[in-house]
Amino acid sequence: MTQKNKHLILWENMLKGDLVALEALYTLFHADLYHYALKITEQQNLAEDAVQDVFVDLWNYRQKIIGVNTPKFYLIRSLRNQCLKLLKKQNRLTDLTSANPFEISILPEELQLKVDNQLVKKAIETAMTKLSPRQREIIYLKFYNNLDYEELAEILDINYQSVVNHIHKAMIKLRQADVLQHFKY
């Protein structure tokens, strides 16, 4: 059974009120969702709360949910909104009008590198800080969570072409900073 089909079967059974399916979905996606929530909120408790809120809402409103093809995409989109809501309550958002009212960091420790070298890590860290917050969030969502361009466009409320352009520009910046050679694929 393909992964995608397995997720959808679990999703449909969960929608019908199957608690075992909800637990299976929670177990499958918790790690990735928590990782993203922690990146946005930078607070462990708040990140865990956000993930739990998403699943509580999912269960309570399951009868109203229709037309989901990719459970993970639905969950990530809900989680991003939930994190923004919780941060707003704490008055921790930098600029509410901005499209990216929070900063996302990408640290060299989180990446697969060919060598474990301080100079290399420093270069990667500097290159990452030179990307815009939006570029960092998009490349994080794209390459950590393996979402496709259409899904990214919907999560971030921008068009398909902008998603490709953001990723393209970010990768060109990293290439110019000469750090791509250090990555182990």
Next chain:
Amino acid sequence: MSNKNNLVELLKNISFLSWLKKEDGMDSAHWEKWQQENEENRQLAADAKMLKKGIPFKKQQVDKAKMKASWHKLATKLDESTSPQATIPQISPKSPARLNWLKIAATIAIIVCAVWGITAYLNQAELVHHQTDFAQHELIYLPDGSEVVLAANSSLSYYDDLVEKEERKVELIGEAYFKVASQPAGKQFMVDLKDLSVTVIGTAFNVNSHRENSIISLLEGKVALNKTGVKTEQLLPGQTAIFNTATAEFDLFNNQTNYWMDWRFQKWSFGDGMPMQEIIQRIEETFGLSVQLEDTAILAKKASGSIAIDNQEVLFESLSYLLSVDFKLDGNTLLISQKIEH
């Protein structure tokens, strides 16, 4: 078209993506040649590769004990909240002994359900169904490693336990291009059409069953065409077979593969001349339009060369120029008339 638009388009092109994914993927010769055409293409290919590779994140290890604790915390929140479908058994607090027994029974029942539930999720052979809309293609990776490009207005179905079966069978309605992975001994890949089945021996080929007469073109490898109990025909690379439903005979043609298979590059190749009848048929299959002719003399026209089909408007404009006809779209009906010369 600007360089950036090109990149956006390329990243949607399934044949291109397949080539990027595996350097020896389907249509690799076409894209290798394209890449060497000029500096701009070489740069585009390099950038597309860079975008596909991205940056490699380490994945977090899941701590199972923490995970379980986190789920239990969530489960308590679910019980507290009003869930419309959850049926929580109401137990009277009068007899504690009975309550305990019920608790144990409930725990066992839940564990049994959980084990049965998860096993059931993993064991069902699920029917996988892909359907494309008009003017849409889809790239499908089958569980055995084969690749399929499903053409517009077509559907492909198979059971997801395909690899375990001796006959790895998929069913096609419409048109598709197959690049079949080489099969281990004792396994056979088969494509079922409405009246034919195609048995495959490690191969790339195209099947069009939109029409009354199915058309099969072979690019490489070997396929056998079987009309149940009636006919078997072997195809050689470069050959195209058209099955005549009325006579139950196969007509074989050489050197027509581009003519039948280039749709997957978002173009039609007209070969030595594509008759108007064939062009009309393709417009109807690809865009879901019904074509009407103002003058039957139009049927005598032929097109040569090749034409891009990714944009319906541009396609009609080019065809209009090529065939000196006018197109008029009215809802789902396309009216074709002789071009009025000024």
